[in-house]
Amino acid sequence: xxxxxxxxxxxxxxxxxxxxxxxxxxxxxxxxxxxxxxxxxxxxxxxxxxxxxxxxxxxxxxxxxxxxxxxxxxxxxxxxxxxxxxxxxxxxxxxxxxxxxxxxxxxxxxxxxxxxxxxxxxxxxxxxxxxxxxxxxxxxxxxxxxxxxxxxxxxxxxxxxxxxxxxxxxxxxxxxxxxxxxxxxxxxxxxxxxxxxxxxxxxxxxxxxxxxxxxxxxxxxxxxxxxxxxxxxxxxxxxxxxxxxxxxxxxxxxxxxxxxxxxxxxxxxxxxxxxxxxxxxxxxxxxxxxxxxxxxxxxxxxxxxxxxxxxxxxxxxxxxxxxxxxxxxxxxxxxxxxxx
Numbered sequence: 001x002x003x004x005x006x007x008x009x010x011x012x013x014x015x016x017x018x019x020x021x022x023x024x025x026x027x028x029x030x031x032x033x034x035x036x037x038x039x040x041x042x043x044x045x046x047x048x049x050x051x052x053x054x055x056x057x058x059x060x061x062x063x064x065x066x067x068x069x070x071x072x073x074x075x076x077x078x079x080x081x082x083x084x085x086x087x088x089x090x091x092x093x094x095x096x097x098x099x100x101x102x103x104x105x106x107x108x109x110x111x112x113x114x115x116x117x118x119x120x121x122x123x124x125x126x127x128x129x130x131x132x133x134x135x136x137x138x139x140x141x142x143x144x145x146x147x148x149x150x151x152x153x154x155x156x157x158x159x160x161x162x163x164x165x166x167x168x169x170x171x172x173x174x175x176x177x178x179x180x181x182x183x184x185x186x187x188x189x190x191x192x193x194x195x196x197x198x199x200x201x202x203x204x205x206x207x208x209x210x211x212x213x214x215x216x217x218x219x220x221x222x223x224x225x226x227x228x229x230x231x232x233x234x235x236x237x238x239x240x241x242x243x244x245x246x247x248x249x250x251x252x253x254x255x256x257x258x259x260x261x262x263x264x265x266x267x268x269x270x271x272x273x274x275x276x277x278x279x280x281x282x283x284x285x286x287x288x289x290x291x292x293x294x295x296x297x298x299x300x301x302x303x304x305x306x307x308x309x310x311x312x313x314x315x316x317x318x319x320x321x322x323x324x325x326x327x328x329x330x331x332x333x334x335x336x337x338x339x340x
Contacts, residue, residue, distance in 0.1 A: 001025070002238060003052040005060050005072075006210045006246075010202075013257050014209060014249050017242055018060035021052045022235050041152045045082045053078050054086045057094075067092040071189065073207045079186075081151050085159050087188065095187040095204055098166075103150035111149065111186075115168055118143040122194030124169070124201065130177035138181055140169040142198070144191045165191045169201055209249075212314065216245040220318040251294060252317045259291030267293055274328050297324055 005019040045051050053074065061067045070092045074083075076099035087094045101110045120141045130136045144167045151159040164186050171181040185204055191197050217223050221241040228234050251266055258265070263272055272293060279296040282305065295305055298312030301319030305312075312320075 003056060004210070004213070004242070005056045006213050007060070007064065008206050008209050010206070011257055012206055012209065013253050014213065014246060016246050016250075018063055019056040020239075020242065021055055021059075022231070022238075023049070023052070024231065025049070042154050045080070050080055050082075053080055053083050057083060057086050057092065058090060061090045061092050071095055071203060073204055075207060081155065081159060084149075084162055084164070084186075084188070088162065093187070093189050095185060095189065095200055097204065097207075098184045098186050103153075104147050105150075106148075107150045111147065111166055114145060114147055115143060115166060118145045118168075122197070123172075124194075124198050128178075130175065132177055134177070136175070136178070138175070139172045140181060140201070141172060142194060142201075143168045144197050146191070149186070162188070164188055167191060167197050167200055169197075213245055213249055216248050216314050216318065217241055220248060220314070221245055248314055248318050248321060251297075251321075252312065252314045255291050255294040256311050259289060260287075261290040263288065263290045263293045265290055270328055270332070271324060274324065274331055278324075278327060297321055300324055 001023055003021045003023075004017055007015040007018040009015065045054065057072050060072065061070060064070055067090050072083075072087060072092060072094045074094070074096050076097050078096050079098045079100050081102070083096070084094065098111075101112045103109075104111045104114050120143055122142045124140045124142055126138050126140065128136055128138060144165060146163065146165045149162050149164050150156065151161070165188070167183075167185040167187070169181065169183045169185075174180055183201065183204065185200060187200060189200065191200060217238075221244055223238050223241045226234060226237055228237060254261070254266060267275075267290075275293055275296045279299055281292075294317070295303065295312065297320035298316045299305055299320065300323045301312075301316035301321075303309070303312045303316040303320070
């Protein structure tokens with residue numbers, strides 16, 4: 001099993017993996033049933049697989065070198081009080097979607113009790129797609145409050161009370177063809193206005209980037225179909241696949257964030273030469289920018305590049321890069337075999 005942390009800019013450009021942890025377990029099925037016999041909150045974090053969240057925070061912080069600039073974003077699985085404390089000790093920040101209604105104030109009530117008293121402090125309209133892929137809109141009612149959060153009862157001797165900010169974003173009404181949006185976030189970052197709250201919501205929305213990365217890793221590189229028989233060999237293979245998956249993802253997003261950059265930012269001279277010989281230029285192509293060549297790669301993967309088509313996605317970029325790699329290799333070894 002692998003737990004990874006992806007570094008992403010606030011514009012959504014993936015920079016690479018900041019931390020990776022591999023591990024295995026003796027039992028893969030029936031682990032959920034153990035919660036009926038054992039109270040997970042009474043088990044030290046060091047004895048649980050959840051320790052991977054803390055280890056990745058530490059590893060990411062050390063590797064990136066500037067803890068104060070980093071915000072560790074996680075879904076409800078990362079709603080771990082020990083993680084909040086670990087981030088505080090490391091001098092870094094976090095933004096987590098909560099699944100636990102923790103004790104608040106002096107411990108005689110919960111976060112939900114306090115948030116019920118908070119009036120709506122603003123609304124935010126977002127564009128999204130429903131389950132059928134059709135465009136849709138949602139209006140979110142935003143509430144936020146700074147409050148004292150208590151550690152779980154069984155861990156109050158070990159961990160301190162923290163002052164954190166809770167943000168609730170709930171959609172007005174009930175949509176027909178999708179689930180209702182209801183985000184409950186907790187962070188150590190300051191939230192003093194509606195704009196600050198919206199900023200944190202947009203940052204949390206970037207969490208989906210890790211899902212895209214894993215999709216490329218599994219569907220593009222087909223990491224789960226490997227037939228290697230030892231853990232070391234699997235780890236080595238997946239490590240290479242992680243680099244390939246990031247590169248596909250990075251080039252896909254680079255085509256949208258920096259289309260006018262020089263092609264040498266992402267491509268070698270050989271790749272550029274092969275693409276010029278292999279894919280004809282479109283009549284409207286005037287400048288041979290990075291986007292010009294990335295679209296050529298996507299066309300190798302089946303992208304039609306029509307006037308109203310959106311930028312190419314990860315699937316056609318993966319297919320195109322696979323073809324380009326094979327063709328470039330053939331072009332490189334060809335002269336050695338048959339001569340010039």
